Amino acid sequence: MKIHIPTPLRAYTGQKETVEASGATVGAALEQLVTSYPDLRGNLFSADGKLRSFVNVYLNDDDIRYLPEKEATPATDADELTIIPSIAGGTPTAVEEPAVAELPTLTNDEISRYSRHLILPEVGMEGQRKLKAAKVLCVGTGGLGAPLALYLAAAGIGTIGLVDFDTVDESNLQRQIIHSTATVGKLKVDSAEIMLKGLNPTLNVVKHNTMLTSANALEIMKDYDVIADGTDNFQTRYLVNDACVLLGNKPNAYGSIFRFEGQASVFATEEGPCYRCLYPEPPPPGLVPSCAEGGVLGILPGLVGVIQATEVIKLILGIGDTLVGRLLLVDALGMSFRTLKLRKNPDCPVCGTHPTVTALIDYDQFCGIEKPTEAGPLEVSTHKAVGSEAVVDGIPQISVEELKARQDAGDKPFILDVREPHEYQIVNMGAPLIPLGEVALRSVELGDKNQEIIIHCKSGARSQKAAVALKNAGFTNVKNLSGGILAWADKIDKTLPKY
Numbered sequence: 001m002k003i004h005i006p007t008p009l010r011a012y013t014g015q016k017e018t019v020e021a022s023g024a025t026v027g028a029a030l031e032q033l034v035t036s037y038p039d040l041r042g043n044l045f046s047a048d049g050k051l052r053s054f055v056n057v058y059l060n061d062d063d064i065r066y067l068p069e070k071e072a073t074p075a076t077d078a079d080e081l082t083i084i085p086s087i088a089g090g091t092p093t094a095v096e097e098p099a100v101a102e103l104p105t106l107t108n109d110e111i112s113r114y115s116r117h118l119i120l121p122e123v124g125m126e127g128q129r130k131l132k133a134a135k136v137l138c139v140g141t142g143g144l145g146a147p148l149a150l151y152l153a154a155a156g157i158g159t160i161g162l163v164d165f166d167t168v169d170e171s172n173l174q175r176q177i178i179h180s181t182a183t184v185g186k187l188k189v190d191s192a193e194i195m196l197k198g199l200n201p202t203l204n205v206v207k208h209n210t211m212l213t214s215a216n217a218l219e220i221m222k223d224y225d226v227i228a229d230g231t232d233n234f235q236t237r238y239l240v241n242d243a244c245v246l247l248g249n250k251p252n253a254y255g256s257i258f259r260f261e262g263q264a265s266v267f268a269t270e271e272g273p274c275y276r277c278l279y280p281e282p283p284p285p286g287l288v289p290s291c292a293e294g295g296v297l298g299i300l301p302g303l304v305g306v307i308q309a310t311e312v313i314k315l316i317l318g319i320g321d322t323l324v325g326r327l328l329l330v331d332a333l334g335m336s337f338r339t340l341k342l343r344k345n346p347d348c349p350v351c352g353t354h355p356t357v358t359a360l361i362d363y364d365q366f367c368g369i370e371k372p373t374e375a376g377p378l379e380v381s382t383h384k385a386v387g388s389e390a391v392v393d394g395i396p397q398i399s400v401e402e403l404k405a406r407q408d409a410g411d412k413p414f415i416l417d418v419r420e421p422h423e424y425q426i427v428n429m430g431a432p433l434i435p436l437g438e439v440a441l442r443s444v445e446l447g448d449k450n451q452e453i454i455i456h457c458k459s460g461a462r463s464q465k466a467a468v469a470l471k472n473a474g475f476t477n478v479k480n481l482s483g484g485i486l487a488w489a490d491k492i493d494k495t496l497p498k499y
């Protein structure tokens with residue numbers, strides 16, 4: 001019978017595209033082929049005589065893996081065998097495929113649990129075993145990480161790693177459905193594990209209760225097959241991207257959200273672009289507000305996180321057309337989905353032909369973020385005691401306790417609220433309101449430039465910016481209320497709502 005040899009293997013057949021061989025079965029014909037061309041044997045078969053996982057053999061139009069007798073299938077001289085590189089559904093799998101024999105088997109309980117997958121030819125028994133063998137790292141267990149990890153657990157991914165350093169707050173529950181009212185105050189990785197194990201008890205959860213940094217990213221990420229980036233800040237996003245490329249093109253199922261819009265793609269595969277090919281540099285700090293400042297429709301991360309989960313599953317199974325080389329734009333208000341073509345940039349500093357970034361860098365500096373001082377990252381300072389003598393960028397930080405003590409002693413310092421009017425409607429301390437964006441323009445309304453002004457916002461970040469702006473405008477005695485109105489509600493007036 002005629003055996004078609006693929007281009008990469010023709011080096012071992014004297015560049016012949018087809019070779020004649022005979023045998024009563026497919027296996028016998030292949031055996032004759034490697035007897036005639038001994039150099040081919042090691043490329044087609046492993047040491048134990050099994051067909052290697054990166055070669056598929058088709059008998060006429062049928063993949064022999066799906067024929068009941070596989071290699072023992074009878075063949076005649078009229079048949080044709082075709083050897084082709086391992087692909088399924090038209091997409092080369094981006095994840096290194098373990099040999100089928102090495103895949104874990106499924107228990108009867110698992111066969112029953114995943115029966116709707118098993119009857120899909122595109123998943124089947126082998127696909128479900130691939131999912132069980134797979135290790136996926138979810139960076140963040142917030143809005144995106146919640147649906148992402150839940151669906152991956154439900155689908156039968158064997159090992160899910162979770163990276164998060166935060167604790168569950170009541171204001172997270174509007175979108176972070178992996179947590180619950182009962183786990184408010186717990187570490188997010190612990191809270192997420194409870195929900196994931198409840199859904200799928202056989203799941204192996206690996207908890208990384210830490211902030212992902214340049215110092216630990218490669219070590220944490222190296223053992224995973226796919227990384228799913230559900231972070232909410234640019235520093236971590238560039239860090240995850242660069243680490244994925246540096247670890248030898250680990251696929252990165254990316255998602256991001258803001259207000260009513262989302263993005264998704266798959267970065268850092270060998271053939272596709274990376275996040276830096278799309279965005280070589282981050283926006284300057286403050287240009288793009290975070291979800292904590294700008295808000296987000298709670299359902300939107302659900303939409304985008306489920307798209308990320310879909311891509312992760314496709315990458316592991318090697319089916320369908322993934323978002324490699326495409327950027328999906330989701331508009332929840334218009335309910336429209338658009339995809340844009342992305343190209344790999346040959347001059348990309350990390351994945352291009354002459355990379356300049358060959359090790360992880362300082363991503364805070366790259367993104368123009370000030371290093372956290374002893375006062376702690378301003379956004380999370382509600383959870384930390386802040387010394388009243390702390391100074392950040394020349395702005396004294398005042399704690400809510402100190403302000404309260406001064407008020408109790410009869411002191412009435414001037415307080416300014418720099419949040420947005422709709423936030424003021426939710427809760428306020430009775431202070432006059434000038435939103436951060438208008439502070440510089442309306443500073444004249446504040447009068448005496450030498451009077452003490454204590455500025456507050458929701459958690460202390462925007463008020464710090466406002467304080468810097470006023471200082472630059474000539475105000476000599478501005479202070480930032482550390483932790484903002486959230487800290488006030490936490491520690492001073494517990495009757496106030498938090499948002």
Ligand SMILES: [Zn+2]
Binds near residue numbers: 273275276277345
């Ligand atoms: Zn790139």
